[in-house]
Amino acid sequence: MSASKPYPGLSVPDEDAIVAEMLGMVARYSQSFPTHKPSRPAPQKHTILLTGATGVLGATLLSLLVPTPEVARIYVVNRRSPTGVPLLQRQMEAVAEAGFDAQEVLSSPKIVLLETNLPEERIGLSDELVEEIRNSVTHIIHNAYLVNFNVPLAGFDPNVKTLWHLCNLALASALPTPPRVMFVSTADVWSKKPVLTGPVPEIMTDARWATRGGYGESKWVCENILNEFAQNTPLCPIFMRVGQISGGQNGAWNSHDWVPAIIRSSVNCLGCLPSLDYDVPWIPGNIVAKAIIEMRDSPYMVHHLEHPRPVAWNTLFRPMADTLHIPLVPYETWLDRLEESGRTIRTPSEIEAGKRTNPAWTLINMFRGVVASSERAWRRAVGQAIMDMTHSLEVAPSLGEESCPQLTREDAVKWLHFWRSIGVLEWQVRAKL
Numbered sequence: 428m429s430a431s432k433p434y435p436g437l438s439v440p441d442e443d444a445i446v447a448e449m450l451g452m453v454a455r456y457s458q459s460f461p462t463h464k465p466s467r468p469a470p471q472k473h474t475i476l477l478t479g480a481t482g483v484l485g486a487t488l489l490s491l492l493v494p495t496p497e498v499a500r501i502y503v504v505n506r507r508s509p510t511g512v513p514l515l516q517r518q519m520e521a522v523a524e525a526g527f528d529a530q531e532v533l534s535s536p537k538i539v540l541l542e543t544n545l546p547e548e549r550i551g552l553s554d555e556l557v558e559e560i561r562n563s564v565t566h567i568i569h570n571a572y573l574v575n576f577n578v579p580l581a582g583f584d585p586n587v588k589t590l591w592h593l594c595n596l597a598l599a600s601a602l603p604t605p606p607r608v609m610f611v612s613t614a615d616v617w618s619k620k621p622v623l624t625g626p627v628p629e630i631m632t633d634a635r636w637a638t639r640g641g642y643g644e645s646k647w648v649c650e651n652i653l654n655e656f657a658q659n660t661p662l663c664p665i666f667m668r669v670g671q672i673s674g675g676q677n678g679a680w681n682s683h684d685w686v687p688a689i690i691r692s693s694v695n696c697l698g699c700l701p702s703l704d705y706d707v708p709w710i711p712g713n714i715v716a717k718a719i720i721e722m723r724d725s726p727y728m729v730h731h732l733e734h735p736r737p738v739a740w741n742t743l744f745r746p747m748a749d750t751l752h753i754p755l756v757p758y759e760t761w762l763d764r765l766e767e768s769g770r771t772i773r774t775p776s777e778i779e780a781g782k783r784t785n786p787a788w789t790l791i792n793m794f795r796g797v798v799a800s801s802e803r804a805w806r807r808a809v810g811q812a813i814m815d816m817t818h819s820l821e822v823a824p825s826l827g828e829e830s831c832p833q834l835t836r837e838d839a840v841k842w843l844h845f846w847r848s849i850g851v852l853e854w855q856v857r858a859k860l
Protein backbone atom coordinates (compact mmCIF):
# COMPACT_ATOMS: atom_id res chain seq x y z
CA MET A 428 0.00 0.00 0.00
CA SER A 429 1.41 3.44 -0.86
CA ALA A 430 1.79 6.09 1.84
CA SER A 431 -1.23 8.39 2.09
CA LYS A 432 -0.77 11.77 0.39
CA PRO A 433 -2.22 15.07 1.56
CA TYR A 434 -5.43 16.20 -0.17
CA PRO A 435 -4.74 18.61 -3.09
CA GLY A 436 -4.25 22.12 -1.73
CA LEU A 437 -3.76 20.91 1.86
CA SER A 438 -0.44 20.22 3.52
CA VAL A 439 1.05 20.01 6.99
CA PRO A 440 2.82 23.36 7.53
CA ASP A 441 6.52 22.86 8.18
CA GLU A 442 8.22 24.30 11.22
CA ASP A 443 10.02 27.02 9.21
CA ALA A 444 6.72 28.24 7.77
CA ILE A 445 5.10 28.37 11.24
CA VAL A 446 8.06 30.21 12.74
CA ALA A 447 7.92 32.73 9.88
CA GLU A 448 4.19 33.23 10.55
CA MET A 449 4.86 33.72 14.28
CA LEU A 450 7.62 36.26 13.66
CA GLY A 451 5.43 38.02 11.07
CA MET A 452 2.65 38.38 13.63
CA VAL A 453 5.04 39.82 16.24
CA ALA A 454 6.34 42.31 13.64
CA ARG A 455 2.79 43.29 12.59
CA TYR A 456 1.85 44.21 16.17
CA SER A 457 5.16 45.93 16.98
CA GLN A 458 5.43 48.40 14.12
CA SER A 459 4.92 51.54 16.16
CA PHE A 460 4.34 52.37 19.78
CA PRO A 461 2.28 55.19 21.33
CA THR A 462 4.04 57.69 23.56
CA HIS A 463 3.11 57.69 27.22
CA LYS A 464 2.10 61.22 28.32
CA PRO A 465 1.38 61.29 32.06
CA SER A 466 -0.76 64.13 33.40
CA ARG A 467 -2.10 62.97 36.79
CA PRO A 468 -0.64 61.98 40.15
CA ALA A 469 -0.34 58.33 41.16
CA PRO A 470 -3.45 56.94 42.89
CA GLN A 471 -3.31 55.65 46.46
CA LYS A 472 -5.03 52.36 45.65
CA HIS A 473 -4.97 49.86 42.83
CA THR A 474 -7.54 49.72 40.04
CA ILE A 475 -7.55 46.51 38.02
CA LEU A 476 -8.84 45.80 34.52
CA LEU A 477 -9.52 42.06 34.28
CA THR A 478 -10.52 40.26 31.06
CA GLY A 479 -12.29 36.90 30.74
CA ALA A 480 -13.87 36.59 34.19
CA THR A 481 -16.55 34.16 32.95
CA GLY A 482 -13.92 31.37 32.80
CA VAL A 483 -12.68 29.31 35.73
CA LEU A 484 -9.44 31.21 36.39
CA GLY A 485 -10.99 34.61 35.61
CA ALA A 486 -13.91 34.06 38.02
CA THR A 487 -11.44 32.97 40.72
CA LEU A 488 -9.27 36.04 40.10
CA LEU A 489 -12.31 38.29 40.38
CA SER A 490 -13.51 36.61 43.59
CA LEU A 491 -10.07 37.04 45.19
CA LEU A 492 -9.51 40.61 43.94
CA VAL A 493 -12.75 41.82 45.55
CA PRO A 494 -11.55 41.27 49.17
CA THR A 495 -7.99 42.52 48.42
CA PRO A 496 -7.75 45.68 50.56
CA GLU A 497 -5.36 47.58 48.22
CA VAL A 498 -7.77 47.13 45.31
CA ALA A 499 -10.30 49.96 45.01
CA ARG A 500 -12.03 49.08 41.73
CA ILE A 501 -12.14 46.25 39.20
CA TYR A 502 -13.20 46.76 35.59
CA VAL A 503 -14.27 43.30 34.46
CA VAL A 504 -14.33 43.01 30.67
CA ASN A 505 -15.98 39.92 29.17
CA ARG A 506 -16.87 39.05 25.61
CA ARG A 507 -20.56 39.00 24.64
CA SER A 508 -22.48 35.78 24.96
CA PRO A 509 -23.34 34.29 21.54
CA THR A 510 -26.63 33.03 23.01
CA GLY A 511 -27.66 36.31 24.63
CA VAL A 512 -27.43 35.12 28.27
CA PRO A 513 -27.33 38.31 30.42
CA LEU A 514 -23.83 39.22 31.58
CA LEU A 515 -24.64 39.35 35.30
CA GLN A 516 -26.16 35.88 35.15
CA ARG A 517 -23.09 34.44 33.33
CA GLN A 518 -20.75 36.11 35.78
CA MET A 519 -22.70 34.88 38.81
CA GLU A 520 -22.73 31.33 37.44
CA ALA A 521 -18.99 31.40 36.81
CA VAL A 522 -18.21 32.72 40.30
CA ALA A 523 -20.51 30.14 41.92
CA GLU A 524 -18.98 27.33 39.83
CA ALA A 525 -15.51 28.39 40.99
CA GLY A 526 -16.72 27.82 44.58
CA PHE A 527 -17.32 31.40 45.78
CA ASP A 528 -20.45 33.14 47.09
CA ALA A 529 -21.65 34.79 43.87
CA GLN A 530 -24.10 37.10 45.65
CA GLU A 531 -21.42 38.38 47.99
CA VAL A 532 -18.74 38.78 45.30
CA LEU A 533 -20.96 40.48 42.73
CA SER A 534 -22.61 42.86 45.17
CA SER A 535 -19.22 44.48 45.75
CA PRO A 536 -19.26 48.19 44.83
CA LYS A 537 -15.69 47.71 43.55
CA ILE A 538 -16.90 45.86 40.44
CA VAL A 539 -17.73 47.46 37.08
CA LEU A 540 -19.05 44.64 34.89
CA LEU A 541 -18.66 45.18 31.13
CA GLU A 542 -19.40 43.25 27.98
CA THR A 543 -17.54 44.21 24.76
CA ASN A 544 -16.11 42.95 21.50
CA LEU A 545 -12.53 42.54 22.78
CA PRO A 546 -10.59 42.54 19.47
CA GLU A 547 -12.02 45.98 18.58
CA GLU A 548 -9.94 49.11 19.00
CA ARG A 549 -9.72 50.11 22.69
CA ILE A 550 -11.19 46.63 23.35
CA GLY A 551 -14.59 47.98 22.34
CA LEU A 552 -14.96 50.39 25.29
CA SER A 553 -16.88 53.67 25.08
CA ASP A 554 -15.03 57.03 25.14
CA GLU A 555 -16.28 57.65 28.68
CA LEU A 556 -14.96 54.34 29.97
CA VAL A 557 -11.64 54.76 28.22
CA GLU A 558 -11.28 58.12 29.99
CA GLU A 559 -12.05 56.54 33.38
CA ILE A 560 -9.58 53.74 32.71
CA ARG A 561 -6.84 56.11 31.51
CA ASN A 562 -7.19 58.03 34.76
CA SER A 563 -7.31 55.15 37.18
CA VAL A 564 -6.18 51.70 36.03
CA THR A 565 -2.90 50.56 37.60
CA HIS A 566 -2.92 46.88 36.49
CA ILE A 567 -4.37 45.03 33.52
CA ILE A 568 -4.77 41.26 33.96
CA HIS A 569 -5.36 39.81 30.51
CA ASN A 570 -6.79 36.38 31.05
CA ALA A 571 -9.46 36.03 28.29
CA TYR A 572 -8.29 33.59 25.64
CA LEU A 573 -9.52 30.92 23.31
CA VAL A 574 -8.42 27.65 24.95
CA ASN A 575 -8.58 25.24 22.01
CA PHE A 576 -5.69 22.99 21.00
CA ASN A 577 -7.10 22.23 17.54
CA VAL A 578 -7.12 25.82 16.19
CA PRO A 579 -4.19 26.95 13.99
CA LEU A 580 -2.17 30.09 14.76
CA ALA A 581 -4.18 32.37 12.43
CA GLY A 582 -7.33 31.53 14.44
CA PHE A 583 -5.81 33.25 17.48
CA ASP A 584 -5.27 36.58 15.71
CA PRO A 585 -8.28 38.20 17.50
CA ASN A 586 -6.73 37.20 20.86
CA VAL A 587 -3.35 38.63 19.88
CA LYS A 588 -4.99 41.81 18.63
CA THR A 589 -6.80 42.19 21.98
CA LEU A 590 -3.47 42.05 23.80
CA TRP A 591 -2.07 44.70 21.46
CA HIS A 592 -5.08 46.99 22.08
CA LEU A 593 -4.56 46.54 25.82
CA CYS A 594 -0.89 47.56 25.52
CA ASN A 595 -1.93 50.68 23.59
CA LEU A 596 -4.62 51.43 26.18
CA ALA A 597 -2.01 51.07 28.94
CA LEU A 598 0.28 53.57 27.21
CA ALA A 599 -2.62 56.03 26.89
CA SER A 600 -2.69 56.15 30.71
CA ALA A 601 -2.63 59.57 32.36
CA LEU A 602 -0.87 58.10 35.43
CA PRO A 603 2.87 58.65 36.04
CA THR A 604 3.62 55.02 35.17
CA PRO A 605 1.47 53.03 32.73
CA PRO A 606 -0.46 50.09 34.17
CA ARG A 607 1.39 46.80 34.54
CA VAL A 608 0.08 44.56 31.75
CA MET A 609 -0.13 41.02 33.11
CA PHE A 610 -0.66 38.29 30.55
CA VAL A 611 -1.72 34.74 31.40
CA SER A 612 0.60 32.70 29.18
CA THR A 613 1.28 28.98 29.14
CA ALA A 614 4.01 26.41 29.62
CA ASP A 615 3.27 25.39 25.99
CA VAL A 616 5.67 28.13 24.82
CA TRP A 617 8.52 25.66 25.24
CA SER A 618 6.70 22.37 24.85
CA LYS A 619 9.04 21.40 21.99
CA LYS A 620 12.30 22.49 23.62
CA PRO A 621 14.65 19.91 22.11
CA VAL A 622 17.29 19.42 24.77
CA LEU A 623 16.55 19.67 28.46
CA THR A 624 19.52 19.81 30.79
CA GLY A 625 17.68 21.28 33.75
CA PRO A 626 14.51 23.24 34.60
CA VAL A 627 13.53 25.75 31.88
CA PRO A 628 14.64 29.19 33.08
CA GLU A 629 12.31 32.20 33.44
CA ILE A 630 13.56 33.86 30.23
CA MET A 631 12.31 34.53 26.68
CA THR A 632 12.15 31.32 24.63
CA ASP A 633 12.92 30.28 21.06
CA ALA A 634 9.94 30.37 18.64
CA ARG A 635 10.66 26.78 17.58
CA TRP A 636 10.03 25.50 21.10
CA ALA A 637 6.42 26.69 20.87
CA THR A 638 5.50 25.05 17.56
CA ARG A 639 3.37 22.20 18.86
CA GLY A 640 0.09 23.94 17.93
CA GLY A 641 -1.63 27.27 17.33
CA TYR A 642 -2.47 27.85 21.01
CA GLY A 643 1.14 27.76 22.28
CA GLU A 644 2.43 29.49 19.15
CA SER A 645 0.01 32.39 19.67
CA LYS A 646 0.94 32.70 23.37
CA TRP A 647 4.61 32.89 22.28
CA VAL A 648 3.62 35.65 19.84
CA CYS A 649 1.87 37.55 22.67
CA GLU A 650 4.89 37.20 24.97
CA ASN A 651 7.14 38.57 22.25
CA ILE A 652 4.83 41.50 21.48
CA LEU A 653 4.94 42.33 25.20
CA ASN A 654 8.71 42.08 25.10
CA GLU A 655 8.78 44.54 22.16
CA PHE A 656 6.65 46.96 24.18
CA ALA A 657 9.00 46.50 27.14
CA GLN A 658 12.02 47.29 24.93
CA ASN A 659 10.49 50.33 23.22
CA THR A 660 8.15 51.98 25.75
CA PRO A 661 7.89 52.55 29.53
CA LEU A 662 5.54 49.54 29.78
CA CYS A 663 6.78 46.88 32.25
CA PRO A 664 4.68 43.83 31.32
CA ILE A 665 4.56 40.62 33.31
CA PHE A 666 3.69 37.25 31.91
CA MET A 667 2.87 34.17 33.86
CA ARG A 668 3.54 30.87 32.09
CA VAL A 669 0.97 28.73 33.79
CA GLY A 670 1.26 24.95 33.80
CA GLN A 671 -1.76 22.71 34.29
CA ILE A 672 -4.45 24.28 36.48
CA SER A 673 -6.33 21.71 38.55
CA GLY A 674 -9.56 22.04 40.50
CA GLY A 675 -9.72 24.94 42.93
CA GLN A 676 -11.02 25.02 46.48
CA ASN A 677 -14.29 23.18 45.63
CA GLY A 678 -12.63 20.88 43.07
CA ALA A 679 -13.89 22.99 40.11
CA TRP A 680 -11.72 21.96 37.16
CA ASN A 681 -12.58 23.12 33.64
CA SER A 682 -14.45 20.11 32.24
CA HIS A 683 -13.05 20.71 28.71
CA ASP A 684 -9.49 20.12 29.85
CA TRP A 685 -7.39 17.06 28.92
CA VAL A 686 -7.40 15.47 32.41
CA PRO A 687 -11.23 15.40 32.67
CA ALA A 688 -11.16 14.14 29.05
CA ILE A 689 -9.09 11.13 30.23
CA ILE A 690 -11.49 10.46 33.08
CA ARG A 691 -14.65 10.82 30.97
CA SER A 692 -13.39 8.58 28.15
CA SER A 693 -12.09 6.04 30.66
CA VAL A 694 -15.44 5.81 32.43
CA ASN A 695 -17.67 6.02 29.33
CA CYS A 696 -15.73 3.94 26.80
CA LEU A 697 -12.48 2.35 27.96
CA GLY A 698 -13.22 0.78 31.34
CA CYS A 699 -9.78 1.59 32.75
CA LEU A 700 -7.59 4.50 33.79
CA PRO A 701 -3.94 4.96 32.75
CA SER A 702 -1.07 4.47 35.17
CA LEU A 703 2.05 6.58 34.57
CA ASP A 704 5.44 6.76 36.21
CA TYR A 705 5.71 10.56 36.08
CA ASP A 706 5.19 13.44 38.48
CA VAL A 707 2.42 15.98 38.02
CA PRO A 708 2.85 19.63 39.02
CA TRP A 709 -0.86 20.50 38.68
CA ILE A 710 -1.73 23.54 40.70
CA PRO A 711 -5.19 24.45 42.04
CA GLY A 712 -6.84 27.44 40.35
CA ASN A 713 -7.29 29.38 43.61
CA ILE A 714 -3.53 29.24 44.26
CA VAL A 715 -2.75 30.30 40.68
CA ALA A 716 -5.11 33.26 41.09
CA LYS A 717 -3.62 34.25 44.47
CA ALA A 718 -0.08 34.05 43.04
CA ILE A 719 -1.02 36.17 40.00
CA ILE A 720 -2.48 38.83 42.30
CA GLU A 721 0.71 38.76 44.39
CA MET A 722 2.83 39.12 41.24
CA ARG A 723 1.18 42.36 40.16
CA ASP A 724 4.10 44.58 41.17
CA SER A 725 6.82 42.07 40.36
CA PRO A 726 10.22 43.39 39.31
CA TYR A 727 10.43 40.54 36.75
CA MET A 728 8.82 40.15 33.35
CA VAL A 729 8.69 36.33 33.21
CA HIS A 730 7.10 34.11 35.83
CA HIS A 731 6.51 30.38 35.88
CA LEU A 732 3.50 29.02 37.66
CA GLU A 733 3.15 25.34 38.41
CA HIS A 734 2.98 23.38 41.67
CA PRO A 735 6.37 23.74 43.39
CA ARG A 736 5.86 20.34 45.07
CA PRO A 737 4.63 17.85 42.43
CA VAL A 738 3.20 14.43 43.28
CA ALA A 739 3.31 11.10 41.47
CA TRP A 740 0.57 10.64 38.83
CA ASN A 741 -0.63 7.48 40.55
CA THR A 742 -1.06 9.26 43.90
CA LEU A 743 -4.02 10.94 42.17
CA PHE A 744 -5.09 8.27 39.68
CA ARG A 745 -5.15 5.34 42.13
CA PRO A 746 -7.87 6.93 44.33
CA MET A 747 -9.76 8.03 41.21
CA ALA A 748 -9.70 4.43 39.89
CA ASP A 749 -10.88 3.16 43.29
CA THR A 750 -13.72 5.68 43.44
CA LEU A 751 -14.80 4.95 39.86
CA HIS A 752 -14.43 1.15 40.33
CA ILE A 753 -12.27 0.71 37.23
CA PRO A 754 -8.73 -0.71 37.08
CA LEU A 755 -5.54 1.29 36.70
CA VAL A 756 -3.68 -0.25 33.73
CA PRO A 757 -0.28 0.45 32.12
CA TYR A 758 -0.41 3.59 29.99
CA GLU A 759 0.23 1.65 26.76
CA THR A 760 -2.79 -0.61 27.42
CA TRP A 761 -4.99 2.42 28.04
CA LEU A 762 -3.71 4.09 24.85
CA ASP A 763 -4.41 0.92 22.79
CA ARG A 764 -7.98 0.93 24.08
CA LEU A 765 -8.33 4.62 23.24
CA GLU A 766 -7.03 4.00 19.68
CA GLU A 767 -9.49 1.11 19.34
CA SER A 768 -12.42 3.19 20.63
CA GLY A 769 -11.85 5.80 17.90
CA ARG A 770 -11.90 3.33 15.03
CA THR A 771 -15.69 3.34 14.84
CA ILE A 772 -15.92 7.16 14.86
CA ARG A 773 -16.30 8.25 11.23
CA THR A 774 -19.33 10.36 10.34
CA PRO A 775 -19.74 14.01 11.48
CA SER A 776 -22.53 13.00 13.88
CA GLU A 777 -20.31 10.25 15.37
CA ILE A 778 -17.51 12.80 15.78
CA GLU A 779 -19.89 15.19 17.58
CA ALA A 780 -21.16 12.40 19.86
CA GLY A 781 -17.54 11.26 20.36
CA LYS A 782 -16.56 14.69 21.65
CA ARG A 783 -19.10 14.30 24.44
CA THR A 784 -18.66 10.66 25.41
CA ASN A 785 -15.06 10.03 24.35
CA PRO A 786 -13.32 13.43 24.51
CA ALA A 787 -9.84 11.91 25.00
CA TRP A 788 -10.05 10.50 21.50
CA THR A 789 -10.09 14.04 20.05
CA LEU A 790 -6.72 14.58 21.81
CA ILE A 791 -5.21 11.29 20.66
CA ASN A 792 -2.10 12.92 19.17
CA MET A 793 -1.23 14.47 22.50
CA PHE A 794 -1.65 11.12 24.26
CA ARG A 795 0.44 9.33 21.61
CA GLY A 796 3.23 11.78 22.41
CA VAL A 797 3.64 10.48 25.97
CA VAL A 798 6.73 8.37 25.49
CA ALA A 799 9.69 7.45 27.61
CA SER A 800 12.32 10.10 27.07
CA SER A 801 16.04 10.09 27.59
CA GLU A 802 15.57 13.45 29.32
CA ARG A 803 12.78 12.25 31.55
CA ALA A 804 14.62 13.58 34.57
CA TRP A 805 13.57 17.04 33.35
CA ARG A 806 10.08 16.16 32.26
CA ARG A 807 6.71 15.81 33.91
CA ALA A 808 3.71 13.78 32.79
CA VAL A 809 2.58 14.38 29.20
CA GLY A 810 5.96 15.73 28.15
CA GLN A 811 5.88 19.06 30.02
CA ALA A 812 9.29 20.41 30.92
CA ILE A 813 10.15 21.19 34.53
CA MET A 814 10.03 24.93 35.09
CA ASP A 815 12.39 27.09 37.10
CA MET A 816 10.19 28.93 39.62
CA THR A 817 12.82 31.13 41.28
CA HIS A 818 11.17 34.48 40.46
CA SER A 819 7.70 33.22 41.27
CA LEU A 820 8.68 31.80 44.65
CA GLU A 821 10.39 35.08 45.46
CA VAL A 822 7.35 37.29 44.83
CA ALA A 823 4.34 35.02 45.54
CA PRO A 824 4.06 33.87 49.18
CA SER A 825 0.99 31.80 48.22
CA LEU A 826 3.31 29.30 46.57
CA GLY A 827 4.86 28.53 49.96
CA GLU A 828 4.55 25.12 51.57
CA GLU A 829 1.78 26.08 53.99
CA SER A 830 -0.59 27.74 51.51
CA CYS A 831 0.26 25.44 48.61
CA PRO A 832 0.51 21.92 50.04
CA GLN A 833 1.04 18.85 47.85
CA LEU A 834 -2.06 17.46 46.13
CA THR A 835 -3.59 14.45 47.84
CA ARG A 836 -6.16 11.73 47.17
CA GLU A 837 -8.80 14.04 48.72
CA ASP A 838 -8.15 16.57 45.92
CA ALA A 839 -8.52 13.88 43.26
CA VAL A 840 -11.82 12.66 44.68
CA LYS A 841 -13.05 16.28 44.97
CA TRP A 842 -12.45 16.75 41.21
CA LEU A 843 -14.55 13.68 40.42
CA HIS A 844 -17.40 14.97 42.58
CA PHE A 845 -17.20 18.37 40.91
CA TRP A 846 -17.48 16.87 37.41
CA ARG A 847 -20.39 14.77 38.58
CA SER A 848 -22.09 17.82 40.12
CA ILE A 849 -22.03 19.65 36.75
CA GLY A 850 -23.30 16.61 34.86
CA VAL A 851 -20.23 15.69 32.78
CA LEU A 852 -19.34 12.48 34.64
CA GLU A 853 -21.46 9.64 35.98
CA TRP A 854 -20.46 6.51 37.80
CA GLN A 855 -22.14 3.84 39.85
CA VAL A 856 -21.63 4.30 43.57
CA ARG A 857 -21.26 0.84 45.11
CA ALA A 858 -22.44 0.13 48.61
CA LYS A 859 -19.67 -0.71 51.08
CA LEU A 860 -19.74 -4.37 52.09
Ligand SMILES: NC(=O)c1ccc[n+]([C@@H]2O[C@H](COP(=O)([O-])OP(=O)(O)OC[C@H]3O[C@@H](n4cnc5c(N)ncnc54)[C@H](OP(=O)(O)O)[C@@H]3O)[C@@H](O)[C@H]2O)c1
Pocket residue numbers: 478479480481482483484485505506507508545569570571572573574585586611612613614668669670671672673681
Ligand atom coordinates in the same frame (compact mmCIF):
# COMPACT_ATOMS: atom_id res chain seq x y z
N1 LIG B 1 -6.61 25.95 32.46
C1 LIG B 1 -5.31 25.77 32.39
O1 LIG B 1 -4.77 24.74 32.80
C2 LIG B 1 -4.43 26.87 31.83
C3 LIG B 1 -3.06 26.63 31.72
C4 LIG B 1 -2.24 27.63 31.21
C5 LIG B 1 -2.79 28.85 30.83
N2 LIG B 1 -4.13 29.03 30.94
C6 LIG B 1 -4.67 30.34 30.54
O2 LIG B 1 -5.49 30.83 31.58
C7 LIG B 1 -6.50 31.68 31.04
C8 LIG B 1 -7.86 31.24 31.56
O3 LIG B 1 -8.06 29.88 31.25
P1 LIG B 1 -9.27 29.03 31.82
O4 LIG B 1 -8.77 27.67 32.04
O5 LIG B 1 -9.93 29.78 32.93
O6 LIG B 1 -10.19 28.99 30.53
P2 LIG B 1 -11.76 29.11 30.35
O7 LIG B 1 -12.47 28.59 31.54
O8 LIG B 1 -12.04 28.53 29.00
O9 LIG B 1 -11.97 30.70 30.30
C9 LIG B 1 -11.54 31.46 29.24
C10 LIG B 1 -12.05 32.88 29.36
O10 LIG B 1 -11.70 33.56 28.15
C11 LIG B 1 -12.89 33.88 27.42
N3 LIG B 1 -12.70 33.58 26.01
C12 LIG B 1 -12.66 32.38 25.42
N4 LIG B 1 -12.47 32.52 24.10
C13 LIG B 1 -12.38 33.84 23.87
C14 LIG B 1 -12.20 34.60 22.72
N5 LIG B 1 -12.04 34.04 21.52
N6 LIG B 1 -12.16 35.94 22.85
C15 LIG B 1 -12.32 36.53 24.05
N7 LIG B 1 -12.51 35.85 25.20
C16 LIG B 1 -12.54 34.52 25.09
C17 LIG B 1 -14.00 33.02 27.98
O11 LIG B 1 -15.23 33.66 27.77
P3 LIG B 1 -16.61 32.84 27.58
O12 LIG B 1 -17.03 32.48 28.98
O13 LIG B 1 -17.50 33.81 26.92
O14 LIG B 1 -16.28 31.62 26.76
C18 LIG B 1 -13.58 32.96 29.45
O15 LIG B 1 -13.95 34.16 30.10
C19 LIG B 1 -6.35 31.59 29.53
O16 LIG B 1 -5.59 32.70 29.09
C20 LIG B 1 -5.57 30.32 29.33
O17 LIG B 1 -4.82 30.35 28.13
C21 LIG B 1 -4.97 28.08 31.43
